[in-house]
Amino acid sequence: MYKLLIIDGTCKAEAIWFNQTYLKTQFKAGQQYKLYGKIKKVGTKITINSPVFDSIESERNTGKIIPIYPLTYNLTQNVLRKIMENGLKELEGNMEETLPKYLLEEYNLQDINMAIKNVHLPKDFSQMEKARYRLVFEELLSVQLALLELKNNYMSKIEGIEFSKEAHISDIVDKLPFRLTKAQLRVLEEIDNNMESKKPMNRLLQGDVRVG
Numbered sequence: 211m212y213k214l215l216i217i218d219g220t221c222k223a224e225a226i227w228f229n230q231t232y233l234k235t236q237f238k239a240g241q242q243y244k245l246y247g248k249i250k251k252v253g254t255k256i257t258i259n260s261p262v263f264d265s266i267e268s269e270r271n272t273g274k275i276i277p278i279y280p281l282t283y284n285l286t287q288n289v290l291r292k293i294m295e296n297g298l299k300e301l302e303g304n305m306e307e308t309l310p311k312y313l314l315e316e317y318n319l320q321d322i323n324m325a326i327k328n329v330h331l332p333k334d335f336s337q338m339e340k341a342r343y344r345l346v347f348e349e350l351l352s353v354q355l356a357l358l359e360l361k362n363n364y365m366s367k368i369e370g371i372e373f374s375k376e377a378h379i380s381d382i383v384d385k386l387p388f389r390l391t392k393a394q395l396r397v398l399e400e401i402d403n404n405m406e407s408k409k410p411m412n413r414l415l416q417g418d419v420r421v422g
Contacts, residue, residue, distance in 0.1 A: 216245065216258075223249075223256035225263075230286065242266040244273065262287065275338065277330050294330055301326065309348060319344045370410035378402075 212233050214225040225245055227233055237243065247261025262271040271288065279290045305322050307314075314321060320328065320340050328341035379402045383390060390398070394417065401413055 216243075221256060223258055225258045225261050227260055236263075244268075246272045275332055275335065298327055298330060309351075317347065319347060364410065368410055369408045371405075372408045373405040375406050 212227045212230060214227075214233075214237060216223050216225055225247070243263050243265060245258060245261040245263045247258045250257050250259065262276070264270055264272045271291070277291060277294065278287060279294070281287065281290065301323070303323055305326060307322050309319065309322075313319065319325075322344075325341040325344040328337045329345060332338035332341065379398055383395070383398065397415060401415065404411060404413060
């Protein structure tokens with residue numbers, strides 16, 4: 211545990227970090243810093259648990275919206291944010307747009323470069339939501355197009371079961387103890403014709419059942 215006594219001119223508080231020994235070299239007595247974290251007060255004692263911080267001149271980790279990433283062994287948020295910032299600088303303006311212009315205009319979508327930047331480092335929450343909307347839109351569209359391609363490949367390359375034209379559904383209908391409506395007969399005829407085709411398909415016959 212590393213503790214730092216801080217004073218803002220009105221009261222004293224303790225900033226507390228765990229397993230971050232490198233912080234011993236990050237602060238100098240008498241210097242001003244900006245800290246952001248969860249504040250807890252017990253009696254007259256005030257503590258701030260694991261705050262992020264900046265020197266008074268910097269806005270790297272405070273004074274703006276900052277991303278919080280899932281962490282893995284020995285990585286800190288500061289280190290990972292720096293990695294992401296460097297990566298975004300390399301990508302900035304160089305990503306090829308994946309959606310056609312008419313979709314961007316019709317659905318008011320951010321372009322891919324802006325969306326990637328704003329989902330990590332947005333200027334405000336409105337920009338973040340627009341970036342997220344763009345990326346979710348593209349993801350769902352990609353899934354839909356992939357499913358449509360699978361369906362088209364299935365329909366064009368695979369043959370379904372072709373039923374004999376000698377089997378007539380009317381042989382069964384005539385034995386029913388009730389009469390079907392004209393609409394029901396028309397649908398059954400369509401299904402009968404479909405089943406005599408080699409084209410694979412899914413058919414659902416839905417209707418109301420009335421008990422007299």
